[in-house]
Amino acid sequence: MTYSIGIDYGTGSGRVFLVQTENGKIISQYIKPYTHGTIDEELNGQKLPHGFSLQNANDYLEVLEEGIPHVLKESKVNPNEIVGLGIDFTSSTVIFVDKDMNPIHNKSGFEDNPHAYVKLWKHHGAEAEADLLYNTAIKQKKRWLGNYGYNVSSEWMIPKIMEVMNKAPEVLEATYAIMDAGDWIVNKLTSQNIRSNCGLGFKSFWEEENGFHYDLFDKINQTLSDVVRNKLEAPIVNIGNTAGRLSDEMANKLGLTANTQVSPFIIDAHSSLLGIGSEREGQMTMVMGTSTCHLMLSKEQKKVPGISGSVKGAIIPELFAYEAGQSAVGDLFEYAVNQAPKSYIDEADERGISIHQLLEEKTTNKLPGSSGLIALDWHNGNRSVLSDSSLRGSLFGLTLHTKHEDIYRAYLEATAFGTKMIMQQYEDWGMHVEDVFACGGIPKRNKLLMDIYANVLNKKVTVIDSEYAPAIGAAILGAVAGGAYKTVKDAAQAMKEPVLYEIEPDPSKVERYALLFNSYKELHDIHGYKKARIMKSVASLVE
Ligand SMILES: Nc1ncnc2c1ncn2[C@@H]1O[C@H](COP(=O)(O)OP(=O)(O)O)[C@@H](O)[C@H]1O
Numbered sequence: 001m002t003y004s005i006g007i008d009y010g011t012g013s014g015r016v017f018l019v020q021t022e023n024g025k026i027i028s029q030y031i032k033p034y035t036h037g038t039i040d041e042e043l044n045g046q047k048l049p050h051g052f053s054l055q056n057a058n059d060y061l062e063v064l065e066e067g068i069p070h071v072l073k074e075s076k077v078n079p080n081e082i083v084g085l086g087i088d089f090t091s092s093t094v095i096f097v098d099k100d101m102n103p104i105h106n107k108s109g110f111e112d113n114p115h116a117y118v119k120l121w122k123h124h125g126a127e128a129e130a131d132l133l134y135n136t137a138i139k140q141k142k143r144w145l146g147n148y149g150y151n152v153s154s155e156w157m158i159p160k161i162m163e164v165m166n167k168a169p170e171v172l173e174a175t176y177a178i179m180d181a182g183d184w185i186v187n188k189l190t191s192q193n194i195r196s197n198c199g200l201g202f203k204s205f206w207e208e209e210n211g212f213h214y215d216l217f218d219k220i221n222q223t224l225s226d227v228v229r230n231k232l233e234a235p236i237v238n239i240g241n242t243a244g245r246l247s248d249e250m251a252n253k254l255g256l257t258a259n260t261q262v263s264p265f266i267i268d269a270h271s272s273l274l275g276i277g278s279e280r281e282g283q284m285t286m287v288m289g290t291s292t293c294h295l296m297l298s299k300e301q302k303k304v305p306g307i308s309g310s311v312k313g314a315i316i317p318e319l320f321a322y323e324a325g326q327s328a329v330g331d332l333f334e335y336a337v338n339q340a341p342k343s344y345i346d347e348a349d350e351r352g353i354s355i356h357q358l359l360e361e362k363t364t365n366k367l368p369g370s371s372g373l374i375a376l377d378w379h380n381g382n383r384s385v386l387s388d389s390s391l392r393g394s395l396f397g398l399t400l401h402t403k404h405e406d407i408y409r410a411y412l413e414a415t416a417f418g419t420k421m422i423m424q425q426y427e428d429w430g431m432h433v434e435d436v437f438a439c440g441g442i443p444k445r446n447k448l449l450m451d452i453y454a455n456v457l458n459k460k461v462t463v464i465d466s467e468y469a470p471a472i473g474a475a476i477l478g479a480v481a482g483g484a485y486k487t488v489k490d491a492a493q494a495m496k497e498p499v500l501y502e503i504e505p506d507p508s509k510v511e512r513y514a515l516l517f518n519s520y521k522e523l524h525d526i527h528g529y530k531k532a533r534i535m536k537s538v539a540s541l542v543e
């Protein structure tokens with residue numbers, strides 16, 4: 001019997017899973033919320049600018065140092081039988097390190113410097129830099145930008161590097177290497193300095209054929225090109241290969257053996273496709289957590305406007321992986337939960353259920369549209385298909401009698417409408433959606449949400465019986481790196497998570513949602529671009 005370890009670094013916590021390579025059975029798991037959480041309001045007493053989302057890299061090491069010894073002790077598995085280890089991580093979560101791979105924020109004199117900290121994937125401090133990259137690429141008629149949906153997100157690597165260049169040159173001066181936090185964990189485990197093709201391909205303007213797009217960086221300035229060449233660029237290891245074995249130091253520290261192979265990191269949402277066994281065209285997988293990623297696979301590369309990118313071999317070696325997404329989904333529902341009246345909080349406490357469950361119960365039997373509410377789900381900007389992180393959410397149709405559960409449901413529905421916009425974009429550009437899969441931390445917890453998605457999308461939705469698909473995907477890559485399987489596809493089919501249930505559309509609800517979606521589409525177009533100035537002028541007064 002052999003085993004592999006999958007470690008899923010989500011937005012709020014790290015999760016370590018020890019699984020059987022034969023069938024993906026979870027033998028032991030450990031979930032560690034990040035000690036410092038997400039640093040977004042203030043850092044050591046200093047107020048942070050709006051849109052900042054930072055993390056402390058030491059928290060990521062705690063996941064390793066606590067989680068791996070825990071699963072070994074609990075399972076009593078012989079470390080010699082653990083053939084591989086895989087890492088999935090949010091992205092682009094950018095870390096700046098010195099030549100010893102130590103985070104700059106650990107260095108004396110940098111403790112209070114926000115730009116020395118990890119820029120979490122949803123950090124929105126590099127809007128101006130993203131706009132400059134986009135406008136320069138458009139002016140230079142860079143056709144390859146179509147592989148990134150003809151947009152540049154401030155959530156990506158290069159704008160975040162430019163932000164540090166512009167706002168904190170002292171951090172850059174002290175920095176030896178820049179990378180995705182997922183690459184950093186792999187490098188800490190193997191004492192190397194490599195990069196994964198998945199992270200670079202989706203978030204760093206790197207393509208296998210041409211490498212980094214210095215043709216664009218040079219147009220910004222020579223410093224940017226030099227920083228990418230000297231600090232970001234490094235040997236690349238493709239998904240499906242091994243990045244190398246555990247270092248002796250880490251093997252001893254964690255209780256593993258130096259024979260354990262380590263896979264290059266995969267982006268968390270992308271890892272879910274492996275975890276659920278989606279490995280062919282025509283399948284749209286929604287990875288629903290803090291955010292949602294909508295992933296598809298194709299034999300061809302198409303320039304689909306408004307999606308986040310397409311990369312060959314980023315998930316399944318011989319296919320192009322496509323990513324689109326919504327920056328606030330679980331975050332948006334949490335926002336609604338946090339606005340619940342005290343009476344609801346007390347009722348949920350008395351009954352020992354979550355506020356989510358109480359709100360779902362109170363609104364689950366209502367007809368679509370019965371509240372008269374409709375919302376735009378842009379509380380953290382719009383990633384796809386507008387790619388504008390400065391956009392803001394809104395709620396229409398409020399009356400003096402509107403109930404809080406109706407507002408909660410309006411937000412559930414808004415994320416479904418946003419998903420329909422993305423699905424239609426894929427289909428309009430020749431990528432037919434046959435099957436819709438739902439996985440991540442949310443689908444298992446909210447049956448009403450899945451019912452809404454099936455009826456808004458008018459598709460059967462297959463809900464996966466696991467909120468840990470990314471971790472299983474990482475374990476699959478660990479198993480392949482360790483030689484338990486010859487191909488990623490074989491490993492995914494053997495180790496994938498089971499289906500929980502399937503939900504079919506209900507024609508009467510589909511009809512009502514079609515009417516609501518038309519209104520959503522109009523509001524989307526008006527506030528997304530036709531009259532975007534309304535929201536932007538109000539937002540211009542934000543400190
Ligand atoms: N019953 C529920 N219905 C809808 N959303 C939920 C429910 N319970 C928790 N959530 C949301 O799930 C999100 C966490 O999902 P998870 O996949 O664990 O996060 P991560 O993005 O860190 O991987 C939170 O944003 C939370 O608001």
Ligand SMILES: O=C(CO)[C@H](O)[C@H](O)COP(=O)(O)O
Nearest residue numbers: 011090091121269289290291
């Ligand atoms: O942009 C990403 C994937 O490309 C982020 O990794 C993803 O959006 C993070 O979301 P979550 O916290 O829900 O896993």
